[in-house]
Amino acid sequence: MLTHVLRLTARKSRELFRIRLSYRTQRYLFIYIVLGIPLLYFLSTRIVPILYAFNVSVRDWNLLSSDQPFVGFENFSLLFNDGIFRKSIVNTFKFVVIGVPGQLIVGLAVALLLQSIHRFRGFFRTIYFIPYVTSIIAVSWVFRWILMRNGWLNEVLLQLGLEPQLFLQSPHQALILITLTMIWQSIGFQMLVFMTGLEAIPRMYYEAASIDGAGAWRKFVHITLPLLNPVIVFSAVIGVIAYLQSFGQVLSMTNGGPLNSTTTMVLHIYNLAFLQFKMGRAAAATVVLFAIILLLTLLQLKVLKKNVEY
Amino acid sequence: MSSVREIRASNRFPVEKLRMIFVYLLLIAGVGIMLFPFLWMVATSFKIPQDVYNLRLIPETITFDNYATIFKKAPFSEWIKNTLIISLIATTTVVIFDTATGYVLAKFSFIGKQLIFIIIISTIMVPTEMLIIPWYLIANEFGWSDTYWGVLFPGIITAFGIFLMRQFMDSIPSDLLDAARVDGLNEWSILLNIAIPLVKPAIVTLIILTFIGNWNQFIWPLIVLQTEEKFTLPVGIVYFSSELKDTSNWILIMAGTTISIAPLILIFLIFQKQIIRGIALSGMK
Numbered sequence: 001m002l003t004h005v006l007r008l009t010a011r012k013s014r015e016l017f018r019i020r021l022s023y024r025t026q027r028y029l030f031i032y033i034v035l036g037i038p039l040l041y042f043l044s045t046r047i048v049p050i051l052y053a054f055n056v057s058v059r060d061w062n063l064l065s066s067d068q069p070f071v072g073f074e075n076f077s078l079l080f081n082d083g084i085f086r087k088s089i090v091n092t093f094k095f096v097v098i099g100v101p102g103q104l105i106v107g108l109a110v111a112l113l114l115q116s117i118h119r120f121r122g123f124f125r126t127i128y129f130i131p132y133v134t135s136i137i138a139v140s141w142v143f144r145w146i147l148m149r150n151g152w153l154n155e156v157l158l159q160l161g162l163e164p165q166l167f168l169q170s171p172h173q174a175l176i177l178i179t180l181t182m183i184w185q186s187i188g189f190q191m192l193v194f195m196t197g198l199e200a201i202p203r204m205y206y207e208a209a210s211i212d213g214a215g216a217w218r219k220f221v222h223i224t225l226p227l228l229n230p231v232i233v234f235s236a237v238i239g240v241i242a243y244l245q246s247f248g249q250v251l252s253m254t255n256g257g258p259l260n261s262t263t264t265m266v267l268h269i270y271n272l273a274f275l276q277f278k279m280g281r282a283a284a285a286t287v288v289l290f291a292i293i294l295l296l297t298l299l300q301l302k303v304l305k306k307n308v309e310y
Numbered sequence: 311m312s313s314v315r316e317i318r319a320s321n322r323f324p325v326e327k328l329r330m331i332f333v334y335l336l337l338i339a340g341v342g343i344m345l346f347p348f349l350w351m352v353a354t355s356f357k358i359p360q361d362v363y364n365l366r367l368i369p370e371t372i373t374f375d376n377y378a379t380i381f382k383k384a385p386f387s388e389w390i391k392n393t394l395i396i397s398l399i400a401t402t403t404v405v406i407f408d409t410a411t412g413y414v415l416a417k418f419s420f421i422g423k424q425l426i427f428i429i430i431i432s433t434i435m436v437p438t439e440m441l442i443i444p445w446y447l448i449a450n451e452f453g454w455s456d457t458y459w460g461v462l463f464p465g466i467i468t469a470f471g472i473f474l475m476r477q478f479m480d481s482i483p484s485d486l487l488d489a490a491r492v493d494g495l496n497e498w499s500i501l502l503n504i505a506i507p508l509v510k511p512a513i514v515t516l517i518i519l520t521f522i523g524n525w526n527q528f529i530w531p532l533i534v535l536q537t538e539e540k541f542t543l544p545v546g547i548v549y550f551s552s553e554l555k556d557t558s559n560w561i562l563i564m565a566g567t568t569i570s571i572a573p574l575i576l577i578f579l580i581f582q583k584q585i586i587r588g589i590a591l592s593g594m595k
Contacts, residue, residue, distance in 0.1 A: 023491075027418075030497035034414045035426060038407055038467050045464055046433040049444035056443060110340065113333055126582055127341050130348070133578045133585070135526040137544040138567035141551050142351045145560050152350060155365050184343070189589060196590040245437055248528045252548060266439050266529075273443055274533055286440040293437055 057287045061280035068280070075284035085285065087260050088268040091175060095246045095264060098179045100239040104232065106183060107190025112224075114191070115198050125195070129188035136185065140252035143181045144168060147253075171261035174254050178262060181249055186242075190235060197231030198224070233304045240296050244289065265289050348571070354564035362561055376565040380550070383562070386569065388539050389546040396458055396531075396542060397524040400465050404520045407467040409513060412475025413505050417487060427476075434469045442533060449534055460534040461542070465524065471516050477591060478512035479505065515588035518581045522574060543570040 057075055061068040079085045110128060114121050131139065146152045147167040154164040168174045205223045214222070225232075247266040250256060256263035256271075265285065273282035349367060355376055357369045364370075380386055415427050445464055446455075454460035482505055490500045506513065528544045535541055541549060547570055551563045578585060 027497060028420075031414055031418055031420055034410045038411045038430065038472065039426065041407075041467050042430055042433055042469070045445075045466075046436060046441065047429075049441045049448070050436060052444040052447070053440050056447070110337075113337055116333055117330070117337070124337050124341065125586070126579070128344055129582070129586065130575060130578060131344060133522050133574050134348075134571045135528075135544050135547075135567075135574065137526075137528055137547050138570045139347070141547065141563055141567050142347045144555075145354065145564060146347060146350060148560070150363055152365065155363065159365075184347075187344070192586060192589050241435075241437070245439065247439075248544075252551075269439055270529075270533075273446075279443055279447070283443050286437070286443065289437055290440050293435070297435070 053283050053286055056279055056283035058284075059280050061278075061283070063277035063279055071280070075281045076288070078281055079284055079288065084260055084263060085265075085268055088263045088265045089288075091261070091263055092244055092246065092265045094175055095179055095182075096240055096243040098176060099182055099243040099246075100236060102179065102183045103186050103190050103239055104235055106187055107235070108194050108228075110187060110191040111194035111198055112220075114195060125191070128191055131185045132188040134185075136248040137252055139185055140181065140249045143177075144253050147177060168254050169258055171258045174258060174262045178246075178249050178253050179243075181253070182243070182246065186239075190239075193231060193235055194228070197228050201227045229304070233300065236304060237297055237300050240300065241293055244293055244296070348575070351564045351571070352568055354561055355568045357561050359561060376561045377569075380562050380565050380569075384546065384550045384566075385539050385541075386546070386566070389541050389543045390569070392458070392540060393525055393542040396461050397521050399458070400462055400524045401517055401520045403466045404468050404471050405513060405517055408471030408516060409475050409506065409509075410501065411467070411472045412477075413479045413501055415472065416476045416479035417482065417484060417505070430469050430472055434473075438529060442530060445530070446533055455534050456536045456540050461531050464530060465527070468520065471520060474516060474519075474588065474591070475509070475512065478509045482508050511584065511587070514581070515584040518577065518585055519588050522577065522585075525574060 056068075058070060058072060059068040060071045060074070114124055117124075148154070149164070149166070149169065151167075153167070157164050166173060167177055201224065205227070206219055209219050209223060245266050246264045247270065250262050250264050250267050251270070254262045256267050266289070269282050269285045269289070272278045272285060353367050353369060354362065356372045356374070357364070358371050358373050358375075361369050361371065411430075415423065441464065449455045449460045449463075454463065487500055487504065490504050495503070526544060527542075528548075531542045532545050532548070535545055538546075538549065547566050550566055554563055
């Protein structure tokens with residue numbers, strides 16, 4: 001009787017073990033399959049291509065010739081002796097310096113205005129967000145039309161008795177106008193990010209400050225801004241990366257002109273690689289762009305990220 | 311004492327009211343700035359050639375000829391079809407893979423999980439421009455240039471979507487999944503029948519954001535596509551508009567941009583709740 005019971009438990013535990021084992025195998029099989037596909041995918045479409053880009057950047061790689069000899073850093077020195085490339089770096093920084101603060105300030109202003117009203121908040125939010133979902137290319141052509149020599153804005157200036165402007169055909173106005181277009185299109189996104197950030201600030205801080213007699217400005221400087229800091233850092237990092245990669249708007253609105261006053265790094269890369277087929281030099285330029293993005297991102301995280309404790 | 315307070319209150323009231331009026335006026339001016347370019351675009355697209363430079367927002371003579379003309383002048387219907395097919399395929403694969411990956415990264419613990427997550431997320435930081443030259447060389451090597459697959463292959467799975475789905479999947483209680491395991495469900499049916507129904511709103515968000523992103527993507531299709539019939543809408547718009555701009559055919563260009571923008575505004579107005587929630591959540595963390 002006892003042996004029978006013992007044998008029974010032994011069999012039962014063996015069965016249980018088999019079930020547990022099969023359960024564990026099944027679980028790991030599941031994890032391997034689900035994660036294996038994206039890992040292989042990112043390896044082959046992101047990691048390997050990055051290494052490949054580095055490889056192309058140190059070769060004389062012309063799409064029209066069959067061999068691609070190793071040339072070391074020649075592509076980089078050629079780039080930095082290329083006046084247009086240097087100009088494109090300066091222009092790209094102008095886009096960042098005007099665009100990022102512009103987008104942050106306008107976005108925050110709209111978010112604060114929307115937070116202070118109680119009716120139609122959803123309506124305004126929807127309208128302000130519309131440009132963000134539309135095609136950059138289509139929007140650029142619309143602005144190009146508005147800013148044409150005989151477009152809407154100049155007609156309005158004329159009717160007001162003012163001097164018509166060159167706008168996109170002026171080396172002094174084109175860059176700032178393209179940046180304004182970019183800001184216009186991203187206000188909705190920026191506003192939304194700030195609205196989410198503002199909602200996360202506890203009401204009681206403001207109430208406590210009111211009791212202490214703080215005015216609206218002091219509340220903004222001493223409560224809103226410091227507590228919004230993580231959101232500001234996040235937005236600045238995303239914004240800098242986006243403006244460093246300005247391309248579609250420039251290609252559609254000025255194609256880099258007049259006099260290369262709006263040529264950006266990415267436009268120059270595009271021209272080098274796909275109009276002149278100089279893959280090596282273009283790849284070297286992408287490496288420079290990547291280095292700038294990485295450097296600025298790390299710098300921003302270090303400078304802007306102050307821990308605020310309350 | 312009380313009279314002072316009363317005076318103060320009655321003084322504050324109009325100031326407060328004036329302030330609110332000012333805020334609303336500012337916001338309404340903003341609405342004008344945000345909407346005017348679209349209104350002007352649509353208005354231009356319905357004008358007859360003689361009225362192009364007329365400042366009227368509602369044209370005296372409204373015509374649909376421009377739309378008929380652009381469909382004859384350029385393969386717009388092909389471009390719409392291509393953009394739609396590419397966006398739908400990419401959205402399907404992204405939803406399948408990103409949802410499953412996000413789920414595993416959120417709800418399972420195993421060695422190397424953090425590393426895998428960091429590898430995937432760090433690919434967001436790499437500028438597309440750096441990848442485009444290798445992608446182009448790969449596409450040429452394998453004969454993928456000028457095909458749907460050529461446009462599609464860099465966007466089959468997205469790191470952003472994995473990140474988004476992981477955030478949402480994180481909120482599913484693990485007890486619920488364990489209970490299903492005790493009941494004998496296998497991992498696939500737990501994912502399909504329990505996890506996915508719980509994050510349906512998040513999946514809707516992912517679908518819409520991916521669709522919009524693919525509909526609007528520009529630089530890669532511009533490079534990988536060569537024949538006019540294969541273009542997507544943004545590439546087609548640039549090609550078409552660049553050819554027409556010298557003849558100042560703005561009524562036609564604006565008809566083209568309207569076609570490419572209108573479906574997106576429509577999708578946004580229908581699904582704005584999901585879109586706004588998705589952006590807010592991905593921007594928060």
